[in-house]
Amino acid sequence: MSALSNEYWKRTHTCGELTGENTDQEVLLCGWVNTRRDHGGLIFIDLRDRYGITQVVIDPAQEAQEKGNNNNLNNPNNLLDRGSEIRNEFVLSVRGVVRGRPANMVNSKLKTGEIELLVKDLTLLSRAETPPFVVEDDVDASETLRLKHRYLDLRRSTMQRNLFVRSQFIQITREYLAGENFMDIETPILFKSTPEGARDYLVPSRVNPGAFYALPQSPQILKQLLMISGMDRYYQIARCFRDEDLRADRQPEFSQIDIELSFTDEETIFALLEGLMKRAYKEILNMDIPTPFNRLTYKEAMENYGVDKPDTRFELKLQDAGEIFANTGFNAFKSVLSSGGRIKGICVKGAAEGNAAFSRKDFDQYTKYVSNFGAKGLAWLKVIKTGPETELNSPIAKFLSQKEQVALTKTFSANAGDVIFIIADKDPDVVFAGLGALRLQIGRDRGLIDQSAFHFHWVTEFPMFEYSVEEKRYVAKHHPFTQPLDEDREKFLKDEDLPKLRAAAYDLVLNGHEVAGGSLRIHEPDIQAAMFRALNMSEDQIQSQFGFFMEALKYGTPPHGGIAVGIERNIMILVGTEAIRDVMAFPKTQKASCLMSNCPSVTAPEQLAELQISLLKQKPGSSQRSDMMKLKN
C-alpha cells in the first residue's frame, strides 16, 4: 500500500468550530472516532480533536439526491462499507459538506450541535486497537490504568482542558512579567548539591568519577547570583526536583514560576503577585479576584486555624480555652497548662441534636482522626437546652465546675445544639495540628466549604528557625538566605531567642494550599555568615557548600527578594481537581515511578561501570529485584 498524500490531512477546520454559518461549505476535518452509531444504511460518527466534537454522517441516500457539485464522489456503497469498518479511536480524514440540522435534531450539548458534516469522502489515516478503557469525559477506569496508558487518558477533554489552562497560565505569566521588565533566564539543571533542605536527586559525573551533580530543588542561589550580576528582575519557569515522599499535591519534579527582584520590598512583591493572579483569573475564568489580598501573620494563622496555610473559605475558627482552666480542678487540663501546653477548641454549630447531629461513632472517628496528628484525646461537649438554661453534656462534664462550663459556652459563643471540641496537650504543635486538621475535616464533612470560592491571602512573619529533633539543632524554616524581620535583627545578631525570631518570609495561600512562597534575602555577607553560624555550620562546611556564594556576596550585592509560585498547585485549584497529577502530562505514582515507561529501571552493569558505580547488595524482595524479574518476562 502506497503512502497517502498529505492532502488528506490538510484540515480546513477543527472539530470544534463549525456552526450554522458554515452551512453548505465543503470542508475537511481530521480527528479520532469518539463514537460510531451504525444504523445500517446510515452511520453517524462523532469525530473528536482537541477543539471539540463534530457529528459526521454517512448517508448514501442523501448523497445520491445531491448529485452535481463534486467530481470525485465515491461509490456510496463503498463509503458505507468503509464506515462500518470504523471503530473507536481510529484516525480519520473526512471531506464533506456542512449541513444545518433541523431544529428537532440539534444537539445542544455540542458546540457544533446545530450542524453536521455530510460525508463525501472518508479516509482512514490510522487504525486503533480497542483501547483498554473508553476514552470519555467521565472516565470509568482506575488511575493505575489511566497512567499506564497516559496518552489515551490525555485524549479526554478534562485532561486536555487542564493542560490548556496550565499553558494559558504560563503564557499570561510570561506576558505579565515581561511587561513588568522581567527577564527570562535559564539556570542549570545540573548543579551543586546543597544539603540544607530536601533530599537531592543526584547525577553521577562520568568525567569526574565519584563526583555528583544534584538536580536543583529550586534555583535559589542561582537567582540570587543573578541579582548580584545586576539582572535586576529575573523570572524563570523552573523545573524543581525533590527526592521526598509524595502526596496528592507533591511530585518529585514540579514547576515553579521563580521570581527575583533587586531593590525591592515585601509590598512590591505582594502587589506584583496580586496583579498576576488578578489577571490570570480574569483571563482564564473571567473572574474578578479582589485585591489586595488579606494578610495574616503566621501567629494569627496558627492561633485561628491551627495551620500556616489556612482554608479561609469557612469560619469554624479555633478558640483559646487556656484562661478558663487557669485554676481548674480537672487534672488532665491542669497538668497540660502547668507544663506549658495549650488548650484550644472549635465549636460546631447545630451538631448536637437533630438530623445533622454527630453520633457516638462520629465522635470516635474524629478522636481517632486527631490521634494521627499526635493528639492523645479529643474532648467533646454537647450544648443541651434544659428549660431556659443550657448545660453541657459530655464525658468530661463532671470534672468541670459550673463556672468553667458557663465560661466555655461563652468563649465559644455556643448555643443550644452546638458541639464544642477541645484538644489539650503539653505540646502546642499537637493542639494546632490536631484542631487544624479536625477543622478542615469537619468543614468537608458538613459541607461548610464554598467549592466555587477562591480565597487568597498572605501569611507573613514566619519564624526564622525551627528546632530539628533529628539533627539536634535549629534549621531555617524557609531557607538559610532569608533575612530576619527588621524588628528582630538586633536579637538575631546577638544570637538571642532564636525560636522566637521572625523572618521576612511570606507565603501566598489559596483555599488551604500554599501556592507561593518567598522572602527578602540576606544581602550582607556578615549577616549571611551569622545565619550559617546560627544553623551550627562550621567554617569548613560553609566554605565547601556555600563558599562560592559567600564570595559572590562580597562584590556588591543589591538588597533583593523574591517568590516562587507553584504552578501545579495553582492550576489544580483553578480547574478544581484534587491531585496535581491531573494537571501534569506524565506524573509519577506515589512510589515515584512511571507506570507507562516503568521507570526508574535497572541500569546495565556496563553503564554503571563507566560511571564507576557499584551497587550495595539488595535486600531480598526489594523493588530492584522485582524489576529485574519484570525485565526477564
Next chain:
RNA sequence: GGGGGCGUAGUUAAGUUGGUUAUAACGCCGGCCUGUCACGCCGGAGGCCGCGGGUUCGAGUCCCGUCGCUCCCGCCA
C-alpha cells in the same frame, strides 16, 4: 519508616455464615436496522478472583507473607 483504604472478565463493580457451572453493566465480536447523539433489537465470546504460602473434605471468601495503586503521619529549607 508508620497508619488507613483498594486489588474479581478488556473496564467498573457485586459476590451472604467458607459449599453447585463466579454475577451485572459498559466495552468487544457477529447479525438486523435511514435520524442517532449513553442509538435500538437479537445472538456470542471473554476469568491465574494481584502473586506466593497456609488452614480446610472444600477458599474469591479465613490466616501469614509479598507486590502494586491510593490517602494520611513522619519527611517536604
